Amino acid sequence: DAGITQSPRHKVTETGTPVTLRCHQTENHRYMYWYRQDPGHGLRLIHYSYGVKDTDKGEVSDGYSVSRSKTEDFLLTLESATSSQTSVYFCAIKGLAGGLTDTQYFGPGTRLTVL
Amino acid sequence: AQSVTQLGSHVSVSEGALVLLRCNYSSSVPPYLFWYVQYPNQGLQLLLKYTSAATLVKGINGFEAEFKKSETSFHLTKPSAHMSDAAEYFCAVRTAYGQNFVFGPGTRLSVLP
Numbered sequence: 001d002a003g004i005t006q007s008p009r010h011k012v013t014e015t016g017t018p019v020t021l022r023c024h025q026t027e028n029h030r031y032m033y034w035y036r037q038d039p040g041h042g043l044r045l046i047h048y049s050y051g052v053k054d055t056d057k058g059e060v061s062d063g064y065s066v067s068r069s070k071t072e073d074f075l076l077t078l079e080s081a082t083s084s085q086t087s088v089y090f091c092a093i094k095g096l097a098g099g100l101t102d103t104q105y106f107g108p109g110t111r112l113t114v115l
Numbered sequence: 116a117q118s119v120t121q122l123g124s125h126v127s128v129s130e131g132a133l134v135l136l137r138c139n140y141s142s143s144v145p146p147y148l149f150w151y152v153q154y155p156n157q158g159l160q161l162l163l164k165y166t167s168a169a170t171l172v173k174g175i176n177g178f179e180a181e182f183k184k185s186e187t188s189f190h191l192t193k194p195s196a197h198m199s200d201a202a203e204y205f206c207a208v209r210t211a212y213g214q215n216f217v218f219g220p221g222t223r224l225s226v227l228p
Contacts, residue, residue: 031214033216035218040124040220041220042205042218042219042221043159043205043218044218045215045216048214048215050214090158090159094214103149103164104149104161104207105161106158106159106160107158108157108158109156109158
């Protein structure tokens with residue numbers, strides 16, 4: 001257990017509304033990631049963070065923003081949700097297992113439906 | 116740029132049969148390779164990882180994978196499938212000097228009684 005929680009676990013919202021998803025970790029990991037999972041695409045990186053206030057874009061960042069004001073929390077915001085953002089969202093942290101041999105550990109996911 | 120392909124979006128095997136899930140990667144530098152498993156409505160769980168030590172890597176639940184540089188492959192195998200192995204499996208790659216992971220599209224494994 002890497003101590004990762006996501007909230008909410010399920011959310012239904014309407015097109016055009018703002019949505020914020022929260023990822024919380026308890027083990028002080030530096031790197032945190034947001035992915036979306038869609039059938040046939042595997043996991044695609046939205047944004048990641050390499051420290052407090054340090055974030056960067058991933059493969060599918062359009063329409064998403066992130067913030068990290070504390071080590072333990074990484075927030076993903078959809079400023080104006082669209083139906084194409086209906087997906088399952090996973091948060092991950094990168095834990096250290098000696099040198100460069102670190103590994104990602106995942107949260108339980110948030111299922112978001114945009115109507 | 117790194118990429119991962121997984122041949123076969125859906126694989127079916129009989130209980131007790133060999134499981135073989137294919138993963139090929141492209142990377143311009145030595146890769147670190149991972150297999151994850153996802154059970155329905157759950158997050159991803161690490162099965163095993165290759166980090167440039169032994170080329171044959173053993174993971175949890177009886178799975179293993181072999182890194183073959185000449186074939187740029189990291190196929191996942193299990194000698195005898197169990198009903199509880201039914202899940203989706205993802206291969207992922209990360210470079211030794213990068214911080215990001217690239218995932219394949221996944222292979223759904225069904226185990227038939």
